[in-house]
Amino acid sequence: MVESARQPQEPQNPEELYRYLLDRVTNMETRNLELREQIRQIESDKRYIETQKIRYEREVRKLKSEIEQLRSPPLVIGTVTDVLDNGRVVVRSSAGPRFMVRSSMCIDPEKLKPGARCTLNQQSLAVIDVLPESYDAQVYGMEVVESPDETYADIGGLDPQINELREAVELPLKKPELFDRIGIEPPKGVLLHGPPGTGKTLLARAVAHETNAHFLRVVGSELVQKYIGEGARLVRELFDLARKKAPTIIFIDEIDAVGASRTEATTSGDREVQRTLMQLLAGMDGFERRGDVKIIGATNRIDILDRALLRPGRFDRIIEIPLPDIQGRIAILDVHTRRMRLDHGVDLSEIAAMTEGKNGADIKAICMEAGMFAIRKDRDAVSKEDFLDAIEKIGLDFDRHIYKSGYGAMFA
Numbered sequence: 001m002v003e004s005a006r007q008p009q010e011p012q013n014p015e016e017l018y019r020y021l022l023d024r025v026t027n028m029e030t031r032n033l034e035l036r037e038q039i040r041q042i043e044s045d046k047r048y049i050e051t052q053k054i055r056y057e058r059e060v061r062k063l064k065s066e067i068e069q070l071r072s073p074p075l076v077i078g079t080v081t082d083v084l085d086n087g088r089v090v091v092r093s094s095a096g097p098r099f100m101v102r103s104s105m106c107i108d109p110e111k112l113k114p115g116a117r118c119t120l121n122q123q124s125l126a127v128i129d130v131l132p133e134s135y136d137a138q139v140y141g142m143e144v145v146e147s148p149d150e151t152y153a154d155i156g157g158l159d160p161q162i163n164e165l166r167e168a169v170e171l172p173l174k175k176p177e178l179f180d181r182i183g184i185e186p187p188k189g190v191l192l193h194g195p196p197g198t199g200k201t202l203l204a205r206a207v208a209h210e211t212n213a214h215f216l217r218v219v220g221s222e223l224v225q226k227y228i229g230e231g232a233r234l235v236r237e238l239f240d241l242a243r244k245k246a247p248t249i250i251f252i253d254e255i256d257a258v259g260a261s262r263t264e265a266t267t268s269g270d271r272e273v274q275r276t277l278m279q280l281l282a283g284m285d286g287f288e289r290r291g292d293v294k295i296i297g298a299t300n301r302i303d304i305l306d307r308a309l310l311r312p313g314r315f316d317r318i319i320e321i322p323l324p325d326i327q328g329r330i331a332i333l334d335v336h337t338r339r340m341r342l343d344h345g346v347d348l349s350e351i352a353a354m355t356e357g358k359n360g361a362d363i364k365a366i367c368m369e370a371g372m373f374a375i376r377k378d379r380d381a382v383s384k385e386d387f388l389d390a391i392e393k394i395g396l397d398f399d400r401h402i403y404k405s406g407y408g409a410m411f412a
Helices: 002-006 014-071 159-174 177-182 200-210 230-244 268-284 326-336 348-354 360-376 384-398 406-410
Strands: 076-083 088-093 098-102 117-120 127-130 189-193 214-219 248-253 293-299 317-320
Touching (some): 088 117, 159 189, 159 293, 159 317, 200 214, 200 248, 200 293, 214 230, 230 268, 230 293, 326 348, 348 384, 360 384
Parallel strands (some): 189 293, 189 317, 214 248
Antiparallel strands (some): 076 117, 088 098, 117 127
16 A cells, blocks of 8 residues: 555546656756766866876876986086097096097087087996086176266366277277278277376276176286186186177276286295286287287286286287376366355365365365265355365375374384
8 A cells, every 4th residue: 555655646638648748858858968967077077187197197207207317327527638530539537537438429519629528428438418618607707797887978187098098999899890991900908007096997987888898897816816727717718708708898907916027936826826927918919819809907006017918919008097187187076076066166176276186086085075064064065165174184084195103104
Protein backbone atom coordinates (compact mmCIF):
# COMPACT_ATOMS: atom_id res chain seq x y z
CA MET A 1 0.00 0.00 0.00
CA VAL A 2 2.80 2.43 0.88
CA GLU A 3 4.72 1.76 -2.36
CA SER A 4 1.69 2.31 -4.50
CA ALA A 5 1.09 5.64 -2.74
CA ARG A 6 4.59 6.93 -3.54
CA GLN A 7 4.33 6.28 -7.29
CA PRO A 8 2.97 9.22 -9.32
CA GLN A 9 -0.41 8.74 -10.66
CA GLU A 10 -0.64 8.18 -14.38
CA PRO A 11 -2.68 10.70 -16.34
CA GLN A 12 -6.24 9.56 -16.88
CA ASN A 13 -7.15 11.44 -20.07
CA PRO A 14 -5.25 12.55 -23.18
CA GLU A 15 -5.13 16.23 -22.17
CA GLU A 16 -3.40 15.44 -18.92
CA LEU A 17 -1.07 13.09 -20.75
CA TYR A 18 -0.15 15.86 -23.19
CA ARG A 19 0.65 18.34 -20.40
CA TYR A 20 2.61 15.71 -18.58
CA LEU A 21 4.78 14.91 -21.57
CA LEU A 22 5.26 18.61 -22.36
CA ASP A 23 6.54 19.26 -18.83
CA ARG A 24 8.92 16.34 -19.08
CA VAL A 25 10.36 17.59 -22.39
CA THR A 26 10.76 21.10 -21.02
CA ASN A 27 12.57 19.79 -17.94
CA MET A 28 14.84 17.65 -20.08
CA GLU A 29 15.74 20.60 -22.36
CA THR A 30 16.53 22.78 -19.35
CA ARG A 31 18.68 20.02 -17.91
CA ASN A 32 20.41 19.60 -21.26
CA LEU A 33 21.30 23.31 -21.35
CA GLU A 34 22.67 23.11 -17.80
CA LEU A 35 24.84 20.12 -18.69
CA ARG A 36 26.15 21.85 -21.81
CA GLU A 37 27.08 24.90 -19.75
CA GLN A 38 28.87 22.69 -17.25
CA ILE A 39 30.77 20.97 -20.07
CA ARG A 40 31.82 24.32 -21.53
CA GLN A 41 33.04 25.50 -18.11
CA ILE A 42 34.95 22.28 -17.55
CA GLU A 43 36.63 22.56 -20.95
CA SER A 44 37.60 26.17 -20.21
CA ASP A 45 39.08 25.09 -16.87
CA LYS A 46 40.90 22.28 -18.64
CA ARG A 47 42.49 24.68 -21.14
CA TYR A 48 43.53 27.04 -18.34
CA ILE A 49 45.08 24.17 -16.39
CA GLU A 50 46.94 22.96 -19.47
CA THR A 51 48.27 26.48 -20.06
CA GLN A 52 49.40 26.72 -16.44
CA LYS A 53 51.02 23.32 -16.75
CA ILE A 54 53.00 24.41 -19.81
CA ARG A 55 54.10 27.62 -18.04
CA TYR A 56 55.18 25.73 -14.93
CA GLU A 57 57.05 23.17 -17.02
CA ARG A 58 58.85 25.98 -18.83
CA GLU A 59 59.74 27.63 -15.52
CA VAL A 60 60.98 24.29 -14.13
CA ARG A 61 63.23 23.83 -17.18
CA LYS A 62 64.56 27.37 -16.75
CA LEU A 63 65.31 26.79 -13.07
CA LYS A 64 66.98 23.48 -13.87
CA SER A 65 69.12 25.23 -16.48
CA GLU A 66 70.13 27.90 -13.97
CA ILE A 67 70.98 25.21 -11.43
CA GLU A 68 73.13 23.45 -14.02
CA GLN A 69 74.89 26.71 -14.79
CA LEU A 70 75.53 27.33 -11.12
CA ARG A 71 76.86 23.80 -10.75
CA SER A 72 79.11 24.10 -13.80
CA PRO A 73 82.79 24.92 -13.13
CA PRO A 74 83.83 28.60 -13.42
CA LEU A 75 85.47 29.89 -16.59
CA VAL A 76 89.06 31.10 -16.66
CA ILE A 77 89.75 34.68 -17.79
CA GLY A 78 92.45 34.91 -20.44
CA THR A 79 93.85 37.21 -23.10
CA VAL A 80 94.26 36.43 -26.80
CA THR A 81 97.91 36.87 -27.82
CA ASP A 82 97.83 35.46 -31.36
CA VAL A 83 95.25 34.13 -33.83
CA LEU A 84 96.24 31.16 -36.03
CA ASP A 85 94.43 29.37 -38.82
CA ASN A 86 91.77 26.64 -38.52
CA GLY A 87 90.24 28.21 -35.43
CA ARG A 88 93.39 27.88 -33.32
CA VAL A 89 94.20 30.66 -30.88
CA VAL A 90 97.18 31.36 -28.62
CA VAL A 91 95.91 32.62 -25.27
CA ARG A 92 97.49 33.63 -21.98
CA SER A 93 95.55 32.56 -18.92
CA SER A 94 95.22 34.62 -15.77
CA ALA A 95 97.77 32.33 -14.10
CA GLY A 96 100.45 33.38 -16.60
CA PRO A 97 101.33 30.50 -19.00
CA ARG A 98 100.35 30.51 -22.67
CA PHE A 99 98.38 27.81 -24.47
CA MET A 100 97.36 27.08 -28.04
CA VAL A 101 93.67 26.13 -27.92
CA ARG A 102 90.58 25.91 -30.09
CA SER A 103 87.85 28.53 -30.19
CA SER A 104 84.10 28.00 -30.17
CA MET A 105 82.30 28.02 -33.52
CA CYS A 106 79.76 30.50 -32.07
CA ILE A 107 82.35 33.27 -31.73
CA ASP A 108 82.59 35.90 -34.44
CA PRO A 109 86.09 35.58 -35.97
CA GLU A 110 86.37 39.38 -36.19
CA LYS A 111 86.20 39.60 -32.39
CA LEU A 112 89.16 37.24 -31.97
CA LYS A 113 92.12 39.58 -32.20
CA PRO A 114 95.29 40.00 -30.13
CA GLY A 115 94.64 41.79 -26.85
CA ALA A 116 90.97 40.76 -26.55
CA ARG A 117 89.81 39.41 -23.19
CA CYS A 118 88.14 36.02 -23.37
CA THR A 119 86.81 33.19 -21.19
CA LEU A 120 88.42 29.74 -21.25
CA ASN A 121 87.04 26.34 -20.32
CA GLN A 122 88.56 25.21 -17.05
CA GLN A 123 89.57 21.77 -18.36
CA SER A 124 90.26 22.11 -22.10
CA LEU A 125 91.05 25.89 -21.99
CA ALA A 126 89.05 26.31 -25.20
CA VAL A 127 87.87 29.87 -25.92
CA ILE A 128 84.19 30.02 -24.95
CA ASP A 129 83.37 33.70 -25.40
CA VAL A 130 84.96 37.10 -25.99
CA LEU A 131 84.46 39.64 -23.21
CA PRO A 132 83.79 43.33 -23.87
CA GLU A 133 86.42 45.95 -23.12
CA SER A 134 86.68 46.78 -19.44
CA TYR A 135 87.89 50.00 -17.84
CA ASP A 136 88.70 50.87 -14.29
CA ALA A 137 85.76 52.23 -12.30
CA GLN A 138 87.85 55.28 -11.48
CA VAL A 139 88.10 56.06 -15.21
CA TYR A 140 84.32 55.90 -15.61
CA GLY A 141 84.01 58.27 -12.64
CA MET A 142 86.06 60.89 -14.49
CA GLU A 143 83.38 61.47 -17.12
CA VAL A 144 81.33 64.62 -16.62
CA VAL A 145 77.77 63.50 -17.31
CA GLU A 146 75.90 66.70 -16.51
CA SER A 147 77.18 69.82 -18.23
CA PRO A 148 78.33 72.61 -15.86
CA ASP A 149 76.31 75.81 -15.68
CA GLU A 150 79.21 78.21 -16.28
CA THR A 151 79.49 79.87 -19.70
CA TYR A 152 82.00 82.24 -21.27
CA ALA A 153 79.72 85.09 -20.24
CA ASP A 154 80.48 84.23 -16.58
CA ILE A 155 84.20 84.85 -17.08
CA GLY A 156 85.40 88.43 -16.93
CA GLY A 157 88.67 89.96 -18.12
CA LEU A 158 89.93 86.92 -20.10
CA ASP A 159 88.62 87.62 -23.61
CA PRO A 160 91.98 87.00 -25.41
CA GLN A 161 92.49 83.74 -23.50
CA ILE A 162 88.93 82.62 -24.26
CA ASN A 163 89.46 83.26 -27.98
CA GLU A 164 92.69 81.23 -28.01
CA LEU A 165 91.02 78.39 -26.11
CA ARG A 166 88.04 78.30 -28.46
CA GLU A 167 90.33 78.31 -31.52
CA ALA A 168 92.43 75.44 -30.18
CA VAL A 169 89.71 73.23 -28.66
CA GLU A 170 86.21 74.05 -29.94
CA LEU A 171 86.95 75.02 -33.54
CA PRO A 172 88.70 71.73 -34.51
CA LEU A 173 85.77 69.74 -33.09
CA LYS A 174 82.97 71.83 -34.59
CA LYS A 175 84.50 72.94 -37.92
CA PRO A 176 87.35 70.58 -38.91
CA GLU A 177 86.87 71.46 -42.58
CA LEU A 178 88.51 74.84 -41.95
CA PHE A 179 91.82 73.17 -41.07
CA ASP A 180 91.54 70.79 -44.03
CA ARG A 181 91.04 73.75 -46.34
CA ILE A 182 94.16 75.49 -45.08
CA GLY A 183 96.13 72.21 -44.93
CA ILE A 184 97.25 72.25 -41.29
CA GLU A 185 96.65 69.98 -38.33
CA PRO A 186 94.65 71.51 -35.47
CA PRO A 187 96.26 71.94 -32.04
CA LYS A 188 96.23 68.80 -29.92
CA GLY A 189 96.47 70.27 -26.46
CA VAL A 190 96.32 73.49 -24.45
CA LEU A 191 98.07 74.25 -21.17
CA LEU A 192 96.60 76.90 -18.87
CA HIS A 193 98.99 78.31 -16.30
CA GLY A 194 98.89 81.19 -13.91
CA PRO A 195 98.50 82.13 -10.24
CA PRO A 196 95.80 80.40 -8.16
CA GLY A 197 92.28 81.80 -8.40
CA THR A 198 92.64 83.39 -11.84
CA GLY A 199 90.01 81.19 -13.57
CA LYS A 200 91.81 78.19 -15.11
CA THR A 201 89.30 75.61 -13.89
CA LEU A 202 86.45 78.02 -14.65
CA LEU A 203 87.60 78.18 -18.28
CA ALA A 204 87.56 74.37 -18.47
CA ARG A 205 84.04 74.27 -17.02
CA ALA A 206 82.90 76.81 -19.62
CA VAL A 207 84.43 74.67 -22.38
CA ALA A 208 82.56 71.64 -21.03
CA HIS A 209 79.32 73.65 -21.16
CA GLU A 210 79.80 75.13 -24.63
CA THR A 211 81.05 72.09 -26.52
CA ASN A 212 79.05 69.00 -27.45
CA ALA A 213 82.00 66.66 -26.89
CA HIS A 214 82.41 64.22 -24.02
CA PHE A 215 84.31 65.77 -21.13
CA LEU A 216 86.68 63.77 -18.91
CA ARG A 217 88.00 65.56 -15.82
CA VAL A 218 90.90 64.17 -13.80
CA VAL A 219 93.14 65.64 -11.11
CA GLY A 220 96.83 64.91 -11.59
CA SER A 221 97.15 63.30 -8.18
CA GLU A 222 94.49 60.71 -9.11
CA LEU A 223 96.86 59.26 -11.72
CA VAL A 224 99.50 58.48 -9.09
CA GLN A 225 98.81 55.00 -7.75
CA LYS A 226 100.45 52.85 -5.10
CA TYR A 227 101.46 49.73 -6.99
CA ILE A 228 103.83 49.45 -9.94
CA GLY A 229 102.10 49.88 -13.27
CA GLU A 230 98.71 50.89 -11.86
CA GLY A 231 99.13 54.59 -12.68
CA ALA A 232 100.30 53.83 -16.22
CA ARG A 233 97.37 51.45 -16.72
CA LEU A 234 94.97 54.15 -15.50
CA VAL A 235 96.39 56.66 -18.00
CA ARG A 236 96.20 54.11 -20.82
CA GLU A 237 92.57 53.27 -20.07
CA LEU A 238 91.76 57.00 -19.82
CA PHE A 239 93.02 57.60 -23.37
CA ASP A 240 91.34 54.40 -24.64
CA LEU A 241 88.00 55.56 -23.25
CA ALA A 242 88.53 59.03 -24.73
CA ARG A 243 89.18 57.56 -28.19
CA LYS A 244 86.14 55.31 -27.86
CA LYS A 245 83.86 58.25 -26.97
CA ALA A 246 85.44 60.73 -29.40
CA PRO A 247 85.02 63.64 -29.79
CA THR A 248 86.38 64.00 -26.26
CA ILE A 249 88.09 66.67 -24.16
CA ILE A 250 90.40 65.51 -21.35
CA PHE A 251 90.95 68.12 -18.64
CA ILE A 252 93.91 67.36 -16.34
CA ASP A 253 93.81 69.72 -13.37
CA GLU A 254 96.95 70.26 -11.26
CA ILE A 255 99.03 68.46 -13.87
CA ASP A 256 102.22 69.32 -11.95
CA ALA A 257 101.32 66.51 -9.49
CA VAL A 258 102.27 63.96 -12.14
CA GLY A 259 104.22 66.06 -14.67
CA ALA A 260 107.06 67.41 -12.55
CA SER A 261 110.59 67.37 -13.99
CA ARG A 262 112.21 63.95 -13.94
CA THR A 263 115.25 63.73 -11.69
CA GLU A 264 117.33 60.91 -10.28
CA ALA A 265 114.65 58.88 -8.52
CA THR A 266 115.61 57.82 -5.01
CA THR A 267 112.44 56.04 -3.88
CA SER A 268 110.04 53.60 -5.49
CA GLY A 269 107.29 56.21 -5.24
CA ASP A 270 109.29 58.70 -7.35
CA ARG A 271 109.99 56.02 -9.94
CA GLU A 272 106.29 55.13 -10.13
CA VAL A 273 105.36 58.79 -10.69
CA GLN A 274 107.90 58.92 -13.52
CA ARG A 275 106.43 55.76 -15.08
CA THR A 276 103.01 57.39 -14.98
CA LEU A 277 104.43 60.55 -16.59
CA MET A 278 106.05 58.52 -19.37
CA GLN A 279 102.74 56.78 -20.09
CA LEU A 280 101.04 60.20 -20.15
CA LEU A 281 103.64 61.46 -22.65
CA ALA A 282 103.10 58.38 -24.82
CA GLY A 283 99.33 58.88 -24.71
CA MET A 284 99.59 62.57 -25.63
CA ASP A 285 102.03 62.03 -28.51
CA GLY A 286 102.24 58.29 -29.12
CA PHE A 287 102.55 56.20 -32.25
CA GLU A 288 98.77 56.09 -32.73
CA ARG A 289 96.78 59.18 -33.68
CA ARG A 290 94.46 60.47 -31.00
CA GLY A 291 91.84 61.65 -33.46
CA ASP A 292 89.20 63.99 -32.01
CA VAL A 293 90.69 63.91 -28.50
CA LYS A 294 91.82 67.26 -27.11
CA ILE A 295 93.73 67.78 -23.87
CA ILE A 296 93.50 70.77 -21.55
CA GLY A 297 96.01 70.98 -18.71
CA ALA A 298 96.00 73.41 -15.81
CA THR A 299 98.76 74.26 -13.35
CA ASN A 300 100.04 77.13 -11.25
CA ARG A 301 103.61 75.74 -11.19
CA ILE A 302 104.69 75.70 -14.83
CA ASP A 303 108.28 76.20 -13.68
CA ILE A 304 108.52 72.63 -12.34
CA LEU A 305 106.90 70.85 -15.31
CA ASP A 306 109.00 68.48 -17.39
CA ARG A 307 110.29 69.97 -20.64
CA ALA A 308 109.06 66.94 -22.59
CA LEU A 309 105.53 67.80 -21.48
CA LEU A 310 105.75 71.38 -22.75
CA ARG A 311 107.01 70.74 -26.27
CA PRO A 312 104.71 71.35 -29.28
CA GLY A 313 102.77 68.28 -30.31
CA ARG A 314 101.67 67.67 -26.76
CA PHE A 315 100.68 71.15 -25.64
CA ASP A 316 100.60 73.22 -28.82
CA ARG A 317 99.37 76.30 -27.00
CA ILE A 318 100.53 77.49 -23.60
CA ILE A 319 98.09 80.15 -22.42
CA GLU A 320 98.93 82.30 -19.44
CA ILE A 321 96.05 83.29 -17.16
CA PRO A 322 97.50 86.33 -15.34
CA LEU A 323 96.20 88.39 -12.47
CA PRO A 324 93.48 90.73 -13.81
CA ASP A 325 94.32 94.32 -14.59
CA ILE A 326 91.99 97.23 -13.86
CA GLN A 327 89.75 96.48 -16.84
CA GLY A 328 89.73 92.79 -15.99
CA ARG A 329 88.75 93.51 -12.38
CA ILE A 330 85.91 95.74 -13.58
CA ALA A 331 84.66 92.93 -15.83
CA ILE A 332 84.88 90.42 -12.97
CA LEU A 333 83.01 92.77 -10.64
CA ASP A 334 80.36 93.23 -13.32
CA VAL A 335 79.92 89.44 -13.56
CA HIS A 336 79.62 88.88 -9.81
CA THR A 337 77.38 91.91 -9.15
CA ARG A 338 75.05 91.11 -12.04
CA ARG A 339 72.39 89.68 -9.71
CA MET A 340 73.13 91.91 -6.71
CA ARG A 341 71.07 94.95 -5.71
CA LEU A 342 73.59 97.81 -5.59
CA ASP A 343 73.14 101.27 -4.13
CA HIS A 344 73.31 104.23 -6.49
CA GLY A 345 76.59 105.37 -4.94
CA VAL A 346 78.48 102.17 -5.87
CA ASP A 347 81.11 102.77 -8.59
CA LEU A 348 82.62 99.49 -9.80
CA SER A 349 85.62 101.20 -11.39
CA GLU A 350 86.48 102.83 -8.05
CA ILE A 351 86.15 99.49 -6.26
CA ALA A 352 88.31 97.81 -8.92
CA ALA A 353 91.03 100.39 -8.33
CA MET A 354 91.06 99.41 -4.63
CA THR A 355 91.59 95.71 -5.42
CA GLU A 356 95.04 95.95 -6.98
CA GLY A 357 96.77 92.55 -6.92
CA LYS A 358 93.58 90.57 -6.23
CA ASN A 359 92.61 87.58 -8.34
CA GLY A 360 89.17 86.54 -9.54
CA ALA A 361 88.50 84.36 -6.50
CA ASP A 362 89.35 87.26 -4.16
CA ILE A 363 86.99 89.60 -6.03
CA LYS A 364 84.20 87.03 -5.84
CA ALA A 365 84.80 86.73 -2.09
CA ILE A 366 84.72 90.53 -1.75
CA CYS A 367 81.30 90.67 -3.47
CA MET A 368 79.97 87.92 -1.20
CA GLU A 369 81.28 89.62 1.95
CA ALA A 370 79.79 92.96 0.85
CA GLY A 371 76.42 91.25 0.53
CA MET A 372 76.88 89.72 3.98
CA PHE A 373 77.59 93.16 5.48
CA ALA A 374 74.39 94.48 3.87
CA ILE A 375 72.40 91.56 5.32
CA ARG A 376 73.98 92.13 8.73
CA LYS A 377 72.86 95.78 8.65
CA ASP A 378 69.38 94.80 7.38
CA ARG A 379 69.53 96.87 4.21
CA ASP A 380 67.86 96.21 0.86
CA ALA A 381 70.90 97.10 -1.28
CA VAL A 382 74.69 96.87 -1.05
CA SER A 383 76.40 100.22 -0.48
CA LYS A 384 79.92 101.47 -1.09
CA GLU A 385 80.72 101.18 2.63
CA ASP A 386 79.90 97.46 2.48
CA PHE A 387 82.43 96.98 -0.32
CA LEU A 388 85.07 98.92 1.63
CA ASP A 389 84.50 96.79 4.72
CA ALA A 390 84.63 93.64 2.57
CA ILE A 391 87.94 94.71 0.95
CA GLU A 392 89.44 95.32 4.36
CA LYS A 393 88.17 92.00 5.71
CA ILE A 394 89.39 89.98 2.71
CA GLY A 395 92.73 91.74 2.89
CA LEU A 396 93.17 90.68 6.49
CA ASP A 397 91.90 87.14 6.01
CA PHE A 398 93.29 86.04 2.66
CA ASP A 399 96.38 88.10 1.85
CA ARG A 400 99.06 85.42 1.60
CA HIS A 401 101.96 87.88 1.72
CA ILE A 402 101.23 89.30 5.17
CA TYR A 403 99.46 86.32 6.75
CA LYS A 404 101.75 84.93 9.45
CA SER A 405 101.27 82.92 12.60
CA GLY A 406 103.45 81.51 15.31
CA TYR A 407 102.26 77.99 14.55
CA GLY A 408 103.39 78.22 10.94
CA ALA A 409 106.73 79.70 11.88
CA MET A 410 107.35 76.93 14.39
CA PHE A 411 106.85 74.15 11.85
CA ALA A 412 108.14 75.92 8.70
